[in-house]
Amino acid sequence: MRYSEEIKKELRQIGCVFLENEPLKAHTSFKIGGPAPLFLQPADPETLRAALAVLKKYETPYYLLGNGSNVLVADEGVRRPVICLGGDFLSIRVEDCRVIAGAGALLGAVCRRAQEAGLDGLTFAYGIPGSVGGAVFMNAGAYGGETADVLQQASFLDEDGVLHTEKTQRLALSYRHSVFCEKNWIITEAVFSLKRGDPAVIRAQMEEILARRREKQPLEYPSAGSTFQRPAGHFAGALIEQAGLKGVSVGGAAVSEKHAGFVINRGGATAQDVRALVMLIQKKVYENTGIELTPEIRFFQ
16 A cells, blocks of 8 residues: 655655555564554654644544554554654653653663662563553553552643643553553653662562563463453453363464463464454353453554
């Protein structure tokens, strides 16, 4: 799919870097998916604001992609442009007991920077393969902690390109949810409020969490992490295993033998394979328990 020369011309004029027909499988942890007609990489808030204005002028909807660790892209690709933040959005800096990170920065890099500065509170997030923006968007969490526990505030552009900064209490953070799930807003920066700690102790805790992840999760295969949200009072992986689905496959997609909560790309899996397997899991778990599993994965098509 080709986009109009007018849109591309205006994007060049504002200095927004973009690629045409960029394969999205190269930008997702599932390693699945076709191309995006335009892959925009704004490097700062002003360029992002200008790019959004161009897309709005031409009534062009878009997808926002972080580190691609919670996304399944259709095999034929997507029909709308994809925005992936770069440049200044990758910055990480420390001020007293706060870590200030651009939305495009990797969560793992933020954890390491905090540890080096002797700041504790982010160890739970070490090993989560997402971006800062993605972590805020879905209130990412693991091992008894979640983003809401340490997030002080977040900055974002609204649908009109106006920059806002709001305290955590106003972001409606709950299990795998935030206000951003309902709004067409783009997170630009997050501020984490941490506490002083011993860098050596913090590092040991991070390494322990990473070791636990490697032991229990199928990190050797491409996936999008936990495939389903945790049902109240239950664990999705346990329900899937109880339904006899551990190791079940559709094409190149399979329920992990190591952790049934993960659908993995065992090799050559298509988005269609993954979708079919997800629906099979939902059907079998519902038949077995009456519980409806909700996918945690976001679907781009």
